[in-house]
Amino acid sequence: MDIIAEIEELKKKRRAIILAHNYQRPEVQDIADFVGDSLELAREAVDVDASVIVFCGVMFMAEMATILNPDKVVLIPDNSAGCPLADTITPSDVRKLRKEHEGVPVVAYVNTTASVKAEADICCTSANSVEVVQSLESDEVIFVPDRNLGIYTQKNSDKHLIIWEGACGVHVGISKEDLLIMKRMHPNAKIVVHPECNPEVMDMADAIASTGGMVKYVRECDAQEFIIGTEMGHVYRLSRLFPDKKFYGLYNAVCNDMKKITLEKVRDSLKNMQYRVTVPDDIARKARRAIERMLALR
Numbered sequence: 001m002d003i004i005a006e007i008e009e010l011k012k013k014r015r016a017i018i019l020a021h022n023y024q025r026p027e028v029q030d031i032a033d034f035v036g037d038s039l040e041l042a043r044e045a046v047d048v049d050a051s052v053i054v055f056c057g058v059m060f061m062a063e064m065a066t067i068l069n070p071d072k073v074v075l076i077p078d079n080s081a082g083c084p085l086a087d088t089i090t091p092s093d094v095r096k097l098r099k100e101h102e103g104v105p106v107v108a109y110v111n112t113t114a115s116v117k118a119e120a121d122i123c124c125t126s127a128n129s130v131e132v133v134q135s136l137e138s139d140e141v142i143f144v145p146d147r148n149l150g151i152y153t154q155k156n157s158d159k160h161l162i163i164w165e166g167a168c169g170v171h172v173g174i175s176k177e178d179l180l181i182m183k184r185m186h187p188n189a190k191i192v193v194h195p196e197c198n199p200e201v202m203d204m205a206d207a208i209a210s211t212g213g214m215v216k217y218v219r220e221c222d223a224q225e226f227i228i229g230t231e232m233g234h235v236y237r238l239s240r241l242f243p244d245k246k247f248y249g250l251y252n253a254v255c256n257d258m259k260k261i262t263l264e265k266v267r268d269s270l271k272n273m274q275y276r277v278t279v280p281d282d283i284a285r286k287a288r289r290a291i292e293r294m295l296a297l298r
Contacts, residue, residue: 003263007031010270016052018266019044019065022211023233023258024056028266032056035237037212038110039125043295045069054269055277056261058083062277063114067284067291077265079275081257085111085196088166089145094119097142101162106142107132108290109149111168114279116144118286122293126195127210129153131297133161148172152195152202170255171196174229178250179204182227186248192217193229201229211237218242231255 008031011018019041020032029035034044038061045053045065052073055062060083062076094106094116108120109129117123124132126149133141134157141159143150145166154161174197183191190206192214202208207217211234218226218238225246228235235249268274279287 003267004031007263007267007270010267014052014270014273015050016054016270017048017050018054018056019048020056020261021058021061021233021258022237023231023255024261025233025259026236027263028056028261029233029237029240031263031266037125037127037210039127039210040212041065042068042110042125042291046295048072052270052273054266056266057081058086058257059277060086060111060113063279063287064110064117064291066277066279067114067117067288070284073273074277075269075273076275076277077262077269078260079277081260083111083257085146085166085168086113086116089116089164091115091119093164094142094144097144097162097164101140101142103138104140104142104162105136105138106144107136108144109146110291110294112145114283114287117290118283120144120287120290123290124153124294125210127212128294128297129195130156132294133157133159135297146196148198148202149195151199152208168196170231170253171229172198174198174201174250174253176200176204178252179227179229182248182250186225186227186246188223189225189227189246189248190221190223191227191229197229205229214238215241218245229253231258233258 018032020035058081066074105121143161144164150163192207193205232249235247238247
C-alpha cells in the first residue's frame, strides 16, 4: 500500500495520468487511470488532460502517445520494453515494398516503430484493421507486419492484401492443442481468440477479437465461461470487469516485455521523470498523419 500511496502522491505532484495496456501486470492495471487495447489507448492519449503521461506498455505504444501529444511529457517506466513483432520490419523494408508494388497503399499495424508508421499511408489496430483496409480505394493493399492479422483482415474484406511475414511470438505460441485441452476441461466455455493467432486457432474460435473487442463480446454474450486466447494479462482485466463470469487463460501466453513494467518502476518513473520517450519531428509529423487518418475512422 505504501508504494501505491507514493505513486498517487507523485501523480498529483507531476499532474500525471497513467495509461496501461490490457497485458500489464494486475497490480499495474489496478493503479492505472485507464486500461485498454491499442486503439482505446491511442484515443485516450489524444483526450488526456495532464502534463505527464506514464505509459505502461511497450515502446511503440509510448511513441504513439508522444506523437499524438507533442506538448506533453510521455514516460515509459522501462525503456527496454519492446515488441519483437515491431522489430520484424524496418522503414527500408516498407520502401522496398512500395517500389515492388507501385501505387499500392501501405497499412501499418500499430505494432510498429514510429519510423515504420512514418512510411505508411494509414495505421490500423487489431480492432479496426478490416475497417481501415475497406476505407481505401485501392483493390490492393500492402499490410505490415503481422501475417495472421493480415490473413484475418483479407478474409473479412474484399481487398487483396500483400502481407508481410511478421508474427507475435506470444500469439503464434497458442496452439490448437492448447485450446482442445482447455475445451475438454471446460466444455461449456466459449473460445475467444486474438487475430494475431494462427489461422487454425482462429478457425476453432467462437469469436475473434482485439482485447477491446473481447470485452464487448463477453458483455453481450449469455455464456458464463470463456477460454481466452491472448496474453494472460487480459484474463485479469476480464475477471475484474465481469466478476460473475469465469475466464480461463493459457499459461504459456505471456509477453515478457509487457511484464517488465512494475509498480516500483512506475514510481521511479514519476519520481525521476524517467524514461522520457521522444520521436524526431520529421518522423513524428509523418507518423501522426497515418495515425490520425486511422483515428478519423470513428
